[in-house]
Amino acid sequence: xxxxxxxxxxxxxxxxxxxxxxxxxxxxxxxxxxxxxxxxxxxxxxxxxxxxxxxxxxxxxxxxxxxxxxxxxxxxxxxxxxxxxxxxxxxxxxxxxxxxxxxxxxxxxxxxxxxxxxxxxxxxxxxxxxxxxxxxxxxxxxxxxxxxxxxxxxxxxxxxxxxxxxxxxxxxxxxxxxxxxxxxxxxxxxxxxxxxxxxxxxxxxxxxxxxxxxxxxxxxxxxxxxxxxxxxxxxxxxxxxxxxxxxxxxxxxxxxxxxxxxxxxxxxxxxxxxxxxxxxxxxxxxxxxxxxxxxxxxxxxxxxxxxxxxxxxxxxxxxxxxxxxxxxxxxxxxxxxxxxxxxxxxxxxxxxxxxxxxxxxxxxxxxxxxxxxxxxxxxxxxxxxxxxxxxxxxxxxxxxxxxxxxxxxxxxxxxxxxxxxxxxxxxxxxxxxxxxxxxxxxxxxxxxxxxxxxxxxxxxxxxx
Amino acid sequence: xxxxxxxxxxxxxxxxxxxxxxxxxxxxxxxxxxxxxxxxxxxxxxxxxxxxxxxxxxxxxxxxxxxxxxxxxxxxxxxxxxxxxxxxxxxxxxxxxxxxxxxxxxxxxxxxxxxxxxxxxxxxxxxxxxxxxxxxxxxxxxxxxxxxxxxxxxxxxxxxxxxxxxxxxxxxxxxxxxxxxxxxxxxxxxxxxxxxxxxxxxxxxxxxxxxxx
Numbered sequence: 001x002x003x004x005x006x007x008x009x010x011x012x013x014x015x016x017x018x019x020x021x022x023x024x025x026x027x028x029x030x031x032x033x034x035x036x037x038x039x040x041x042x043x044x045x046x047x048x049x050x051x052x053x054x055x056x057x058x059x060x061x062x063x064x065x066x067x068x069x070x071x072x073x074x075x076x077x078x079x080x081x082x083x084x085x086x087x088x089x090x091x092x093x094x095x096x097x098x099x100x101x102x103x104x105x106x107x108x109x110x111x112x113x114x115x116x117x118x119x120x121x122x123x124x125x126x127x128x129x130x131x132x133x134x135x136x137x138x139x140x141x142x143x144x145x146x147x148x149x150x151x152x153x154x155x156x157x158x159x160x161x162x163x164x165x166x167x168x169x170x171x172x173x174x175x176x177x178x179x180x181x182x183x184x185x186x187x188x189x190x191x192x193x194x195x196x197x198x199x200x201x202x203x204x205x206x207x208x209x210x211x212x213x214x215x216x217x218x219x220x221x222x223x224x225x226x227x228x229x230x231x232x233x234x235x236x237x238x239x240x241x242x243x244x245x246x247x248x249x250x251x252x253x254x255x256x257x258x259x260x261x262x263x264x265x266x267x268x269x270x271x272x273x274x275x276x277x278x279x280x281x282x283x284x285x286x287x288x289x290x291x292x293x294x295x296x297x298x299x300x301x302x303x304x305x306x307x308x309x310x311x312x313x314x315x316x317x318x319x320x321x322x323x324x325x326x327x328x329x330x331x332x333x334x335x336x337x338x339x340x341x342x343x344x345x346x347x348x349x350x351x352x353x354x355x356x357x358x359x360x361x362x363x364x365x366x367x368x369x370x371x372x373x374x375x376x377x378x379x380x381x382x383x384x385x386x387x388x389x390x391x392x393x394x395x396x397x398x399x400x401x402x403x404x405x406x407x408x409x410x411x412x413x414x415x416x417x418x419x420x421x422x423x424x425x426x427x428x429x430x431x432x433x434x435x436x437x438x439x440x441x442x443x444x445x446x447x448x449x450x451x452x453x454x455x456x457x458x459x460x461x462x463x464x
Numbered sequence: 465x466x467x468x469x470x471x472x473x474x475x476x477x478x479x480x481x482x483x484x485x486x487x488x489x490x491x492x493x494x495x496x497x498x499x500x501x502x503x504x505x506x507x508x509x510x511x512x513x514x515x516x517x518x519x520x521x522x523x524x525x526x527x528x529x530x531x532x533x534x535x536x537x538x539x540x541x542x543x544x545x546x547x548x549x550x551x552x553x554x555x556x557x558x559x560x561x562x563x564x565x566x567x568x569x570x571x572x573x574x575x576x577x578x579x580x581x582x583x584x585x586x587x588x589x590x591x592x593x594x595x596x597x598x599x600x601x602x603x604x605x606x607x608x609x610x611x612x613x614x615x616x617x618x619x620x621x622x623x624x625x626x627x628x629x630x631x632x633x634x635x636x637x638x639x640x641x642x643x644x645x646x647x648x649x650x651x652x653x654x655x656x657x658x659x660x661x662x663x664x665x666x667x668x669x670x671x672x673x674x675x676x677x
Contacts, residue, residue, distance in 0.1 A: 219608045224630045330656040331573035334608040378604075386601060392656050 016193030017208050017215060021234040021443045024061030025075040026211065026372060027194055030185055030343055031140035034171040037149050038345070038368055039135040040125065041162045043085035048161015049132070050086060053451035055155040056135070062444055063194075072139030072148035076447065077238045077439035079103065082132030086450055095227040096440070099377035100237065103129065104436040110381045112389040117406050117433035125165045126242060126435025133162070134240065134439055136345075136370075142172070170345035170368060178344065179245035179365045180403070180430065181268075181351035183278035183293060187300045187323060189339040201301035203325070206336050212236050213374050218337050223374050226440070231450070234443030237376035239340075241369045242435035243404070247352060248360035250430045255356070257424050270415050271402040273319030280319070285312040310416040315394040318403040321387050324394070331393050338382055341372040366431065377438055404431050481510065526599050529640050534651025536576065537599060541591045542583070543639040549620030550586030556616050568613065573656055574602060589621060596654040600633055607632075 019027070043049035053076075061073030078086070080101050083093060099107050105119035105127030113119060119127040135152055139145035156162050178184045190198035192205035193215075209217030213225040214233035225232030258264035265288065269275045275284060277293030282302040284292055293299055303326045307313055313320050320327065324335055348365025355363070373379045386392075389406055391399035400406065402413050407429045415422040442450060485507055492503050526537035545553070557580055560568075569575055574596040581590040606614060607627045614627040621639075625631045653661070 219604070219611070219628045221628045329573075330659065331602065332571050332605060332609055333602070334605045337604055337608055382601060385598075392596075392654055395656065395660055397657065397660075 014193070015195035017191075017195075017212060018234050018443075019195065020062045020064040021445055022063040022212060023075050023441055023444070024063050024065075024073045025136070025138070025343060025441070026236065026341060027063045027191070027196055028061075028073065028138075029188065030138065030345075032176045033173075034138060034140060034176060034345075035142050035145035036136060036138040036169070036171050036345060037145070038166075038168045038170065039137075039152065039164055040131045040166040040168075041133040041135065041156070042125075042130050042165050043082060043132040043162055044160060046085060046087040048159060049082075050451050052133075052156050052159065052162045053086075053447060056152070057444070057447050057451055059151055059155070060444060060447065072137065072141075072144040074148060074152050075136045075138070075441070077134045077441040078450070079129075079131055079133075079437055079439050081129045083440065083450075085132050088450065092227055092231060095225075095232075097224075097375075097377055099381070100438050100440065103127070104239070104438050107377070107381065111384045112406060113384070113433055113436075115406060115408075116429055119436075122433070122435045123242065126437060130165060131437055134238075134437070145171075168347055168368060170347040173346050173350050177276065177351055178346045179243075179348065179351055179367055180247065180250055181353065182272055182274065182276050184346075185342055185344045186274070186278050186296075187319070188341060191341075199296055199300060200298065201303075204336075206339055209374060210337065210339065211341055211372060211374055217374070218334065225374075228449075231442070231446045233446075235446045236372055236374050236441050238439040238441050239371045239373075239376040239380045240435075240437045240439060241367075241371075241433060243366045243369060243431040244362075244364070244434045245351075245366040246361035246428070246430050246432060247355045247363065247365065248357050249428045251353060251356045251360075253426075253428060253430075256426075270314050271317060271413070273313040273317035281313040281317075282307055311418065314413075314415050316391060316396045316399050316402065316414055318401055321394070321401050322383070327394070329393055330395055333393065338379055338387070339373075340376070340379055340383075343370040343372065344368075345370070366434070372441065402427055402430070405429070406433075485510075523646070529637050530599055530642055531646055532598075533646070533648040535596050535654050536594055536648050536651055537597065538643050538646050539591075539593050539595065539599060539636075540641050540643055541589075541636065541639045542641060543589050543591070543618075544622040545582075545587055545589050546620050546622055550582045550589070553580070553589070553617070553620050554582070560613075560616075568610065572606070572610075574654070576655055594648070596656070603633065 041052075043052075056074070056076060059074050060076055061071070065071070080093075080096065080103060083096075093101070099110075104111070105122070108114060108119050125131055137145060137149045137152055139148055156164070176183065188202070189211070190196065190202040190205040191208055191211055193208050194205075198205055207216055207218050209215035209222050213235050214222055214229075216222055226235070254264045254267055258267050265275070266286075269281055269288070273282075274280050275288040275293060277288050277290040278299050279289045279293035280299060280302055282304065283289070283298070304310075304313065304320070304324075305326060308328060310316075310320070315327070323339065324333075345368045346366070347368060349363055350365075352360070371380065388401040388404055391397050396414060399412055399414060400408075407427055410425065411427045413424045413427045415424070488503060488507075492500055495503075524532050526532035526539075530537055530539050532538075569578065576594040576596070577592075579590070579592040581592075582588070583590055611627045615624075618624050618627075623635065625635050629635075650658075
């Protein structure tokens with residue numbers, strides 16, 4: 001069944017969020033295959049910055065036609081230094097959460113970003129405060145991507161208002177696999193009132209206020225939002241994390257802990273909870289099932305009711321940590337309030353199963369991971385602190401997430417098994433953090449407010 | 465961050481101790497005789513004993529306020545009660561913890577203990593607890609999972625904004641007092657880990673029983 005068919009008139013009638021004011025990226029799943037570019041810009045002067053946003057605004061996709069993923073689209077988000085550079089009024093700046101104001105690098109301790117992940121090891125310009133605006137172009141074809149990228153570029157080329165600090169192409173991977181060779185971005189949260197019919201296994205739709213400012217969240221009340229209302233409502237936050245994949249270390253780990261190709265691939269699946277094809281271990285516990293992995297109607301349609309001990313999907317695997325579903329946890333937790341919309345974008349050379357040297361660890365490839373939430377800062381801090389870099393919540397003591405965790409010397413990964421569990425020693429950090437930013441993703445009306453006359457009482461004539 | 469452990473040499477330790485002893489003697493100069501004698505006895509015991517080891521866990525801040533040792537944190541709050549609040553709260557706590565209350569707090573999984581004490585003719589509440597981790601990490605989880613319990617436990621305090629209010633953390637902090645001194649027997653053991661060790665201990669005894677039959 002195509003997406004168009006799933007979007008019935010009935011569903012649209014039940015839509016309670018303002019789709020035409022929300023950026024398309026919030027609801028639009030990443031296409032497959034996908035092609036795109038992240039542009040990171042610096043605002044040279046307030047007038048120039050606003051002028052750029054004014055020119056860019058008509059090109060930003062809204063969620064009104066979210067199911068039309070065949071169209072390429074442009075998304076825009078702004079850092080706190082960017083809002084300052086745009087001369088957003090002081091009382092409005094102060095209405096943003098503290099973590100957003102100080103930025104991701106300054107919150108390193110809360111995020112457990114130390115050692116290899118310490119902001120002092122990040123690639124420039126991340127964490128320096130120079131990044132003001134991120135513009136992302138996403139498309140399902142190379143041709144549309146290039147045309148859309150050109151239309152984004154035309155909005156700043158030849159103008160002195162903004163400077164491009166970094167251009168990062170992403171996607172165009174064989175089979176849309178990520179930098180460690182897995183199909184990713186399966187199992188997104190369903191959003192109540194968005195008109196998007198949940199896929200089987202997504203569970204009860206989650207209150208829109210968890211993902212979009214201005215709506216009630218799971219606690220029944222809207223979150224505090226930046227002021228004035230036109231700035232906050234229908235806007236949200238984005239956490240960006242740039243990971244470098246250490247493919248050599250990853251492949252060496254798989255080889256050192258398996259005897260045969262089959263064992264190696266089973267171990268790779270145990271780390272994530274899914275085979276490389278995307279098929280979940282809960283539905284395909286012993287061998288991969290490529291057809292299952294490919295089918296969005298089936299590849300997420302499961303609970304852990306029959307796998308409470310993790311003998312299929314280990315309690316500590318990446319997928320189960322990031323969404324424990326109905327796992328019985330030893331700490332009172334509301335799994336619905338820690339969900340994020342994930343937009344993972346793979347960059348660099350494709351995964352190479354034969355890369356095993358230290359040198360391969362430094363080959364530029366990895367993931368620009370974007371997660372979207374109305375409380376992205378506190379959710380990321382919770383995830384990093386409790387679910388990624390600790391194991392208490394799953395009765396795993398100090399074990400960490402095998403894919404995105406920061407591993408310490410002698411770290412372990414436990415695979416529940418009969419009659420006794422297997423505990424693998426010496427797991428390493430397979431994805432090293434090389435950059436990160438907190439960004440505000442304005443609604444389309446907020447974008448116009450930011451671009452417009454909030455600080456300029458008079459609309460200035462356009463420069464010729 | 466990993467706590468920085470300072471390694472001290474034997475002579476550094478003994479000069480540290482001398483300084484501390486000196487300070488204590490000054491403090492106790494005008495203390496009652498019974499205190500002075502006890503102090504001198506203790507100093508003699510300290511000096512003849514083996515040098516003290518560094519504590520297992522450093523005392524640090526539990527996030528915004530309060531103290532933490534290893535994985536365990538303390539929270540002490542003194543807050544005025546609304547008229548009639550003490551009577552209601554006392555009745556509520558008795559009923560709750562006499563029935564489903566303990567089971568409910570067990571499910572929370574991060575609370576080591578809780579104490580409610582009524583002060584000054586029932587006009588103020590002293591609330592003390594020891595819990596795992598940073599004080600506000602799970603507060604949103606509790607707010608969505610057990611909002612009514614929390615609103616009943618604290619709803620009779622003056623100015624309680626309600627558990628869903630964005631001001632609730634500031635309210636708690638404004639009445640919180642950091643302990644001057646606090647001892648934790650097992651700073652590395654969370655509630656979850658303690659329960660796990662208990663299960664492993666039982667399983668080990670069962671295993672030993674079986675193989676010794």
